[in-house]
Amino acid sequence: MTAPTLGVAEQYCTFWVDDLYFGVAVAEVQEVLRHQPMTPVPRANEAVRGLINLRGQIVTAVDLRVRLGLPPRPEGALPMNVIVRSRGEVVSLLVDDIGDVIDPRDQGSLELEPAPSNMPADVQDVVLGVRPLPDAILLVLDADRAVDVSAVPDTSGGNP
């Protein structure tokens, strides 16, 4: 086994947001949960969908669709929670669907490649790079950046 270089994990927990296929290093993921009841936080950043009670710990849920500037989830579709650890805190990423844990090396992708420059800026902002796989392109998520949403509310107002 080769020593992982910076930003290159051996295994990724994968998930979908809209039609994007993301992976986040397994080491950063604490757990994956079905949809959880949430308490909205008025006046917070739009991407903050609410607070979840995770066995007594209060976890902020950041909606990746909002964070990435993607259209809202279809009516009635409940997001899943990918709970990640970021800078000492536990944060939930709201995603559309959960995929498998994969090792890109098994599928011929040995290295992390830079994200294509024509990707939307919002997406590039939270992506470390890509791992091209035979039938998909895995976007490697930078969890720290993904959960880094400004505390100061937008002028457009937070969620109601």
Added chain:
Amino acid sequence: MDDDAEIIAEFLVESHENLDQLDRDLVELEQHPGSRELLSSIFRTIHTIKGTSGFLAFGRLERLTHVGETLLSKLRDGEYAMTPDIAEALLRMVDTVRALLEGIERSGNDKDPGVDVAPVQAAIELLLKNGGQPPAVEAPATEVVDTSTPSPDATEPVDASTPQPPAWDGVERRGVQAPDPAEPWDGVERRSVAEATVRVDVELLDNLVQLVGELVLTRNQILQRTDTHEDVELIRASQRLDLVASELQESVMKTRMQPIGQVWSKMPRIVRDLAHQLGREVDLTMEGHETEMDRSVLEAVKDPLTHLVRNSMDHGIERPEDRERAGKPRTGRLLLRAYHESGQVVVEITDDGKGIDPERIGAIAVQRGVVAREQLARMDTKEIIGLIFRPGFSTATEVSNISGRGVGMDVVRTNIERIGGSVDVVSEVGKGTTTRVRIPLTLAIIPALVVGEGGERYAIPQANLVELVRIEGEELRRQVERFAGAPVLRLRGRLLPLVSLAEALGGTAEEGDALTVVVVQSDDLTFGLCVSEVHDTQEIVVKPIGRQLKGLAMYAGATIMGDGRVALILDVPGMAQMQGVGAIAPENVETRGVLEGDRTALLVIEVADGRRAALPLDAVARLEEFPRERIERSGGAEVVQYRDGILPLVRLAPAIGLTDTAGRGEQVAVVVHEIEDRAVGIVIDRVLDVVEETVVLSEVGRRTGVTGSAVVQDRVTDLVDLEAVVARMGVVA
């Protein structure tokens, strides 16, 4: 004596730990006689014990460790080589030291005649005399130290002549009082100091507190569920769970308690240095070292308290010459006092300095634009003194590096209020100043009022809560109006700015025919928060929220409710700031004659079967009802347990010459009256109304406890002289 006892206890714990290490080191040293590292470690340990015992005047212990130290230093410096004889002597010294420590623990001194120091000391001295070699003849070095049968001749002469009775009256003694050391073991196990305490990682404690918080929440959930159940066994089990969880919570919270002495201990040095720097002569007295509070609270008040002490030295206590001129002793007095009161910790900082001159404060406040001249004119002395807590206020004519940067008192207050505490100042010109800081015992679990808005629940810390007001129908139109565009409520002659919680949360407020107002307070700002629902008050576990929300000043954190859902905790100062309440705060603004004709707000009550009486409303702190069986007796007085304290009760009817009819029913109505920081409960039949009337006092009906009577709401009403009532009943208020 308290201080000494504490130091001795610490010394014992530390020494016991050191001695265990010493045993291991010595044994290891025999195997590795050359180890410089081990020798140094042993030397340090003995040296420490010697130093402290000298400081605490344990002469025998000091002399013994002194010879031991000398021997060790020779070994360490390579003058002597380690031999079995030296090892033996050292081990015996350690044993004797331990025996002496046990004696100290029992009796507070090292004069235990059961411990024989002389032979060990002699053996070591002999070794030293012979250059580290064992003496040729049979020396006392082979004698066995026997702690149970003392050989009187061997005891040091000083001690033999004065078998000291135990002088120390500390708390560290466990079990039976100072047992005779020579007595055979009586089978009762006594735990020594070292065995009775365990050092625990703070992180582990924090973890425990968190887990207990979880348990409390889970218990709340279970209790909620079992309420609707009929299974007796389940109900019984959940009640037991309730009890155990509460006790566990209490015990765990106790483990995190630390005495304020930790902060106190730094004060003498600070005061000394400051006195030196400022050219003051100060006599510092500290009381209540043992007053305990949660370590997080202690951490949070450390700086504010230090600042207050600095302030007293800088602005309070005058220079010695000035004091002499004022006819006071040259040396100023600074008293720090800490105590528990009704579930809170109170810390008082009292100086006998020049006091705070309200006129000067007022003048400076106007000059610095802290307050407008017209506003000042309406303030009473207490409010004027309160101005020192306003941002941008500093009275030092010259900015010193001690205090006087103008960031002092407001920061002190902000920091103390952040942890749910309060600060107030009482001062008398020329006599001195007392600053009283009240702080909660713990931060982790606080009482809060839960309100509802937009289908979600929000918690408001009890510390910010003043009262709940509900206004309906006609009153709503009459009492709520727009003042310079902002809604205000006329409440007992004051204008209260109103903030709609719904609007503050980014929604729209519903117009209804009733309004529920939670009156909240932070700093010296009071405002009304209009909410759609009021749930209940409960103990909540404060949990931090993620950094994504840190910039939102309106939330202080979050908590988990009984049903497992998250609720946000509102930060009252933050809300006030966000809603710009401060800007329109018409603290005492009188408009359209709210107070015309000296109207007085009165609480109209019924006593003695239908007789009407009235109390000035500002004398009423709260209204309470207690079940009759909760009234207990203490001495000759009736009392009730209230808010972690004892509330003395006074029956109003007999106190004003009427027949007592209060408390015939299940519930007893009580008006809580606060005098300075004490409270008295006035037992009445029931509350009739709160009115605002122009009182025309008539001498008719004047008697003890009654100032006279007046027509209130078209009926003749006795006006109660509360002071007289309280005084007459001899309640120690």
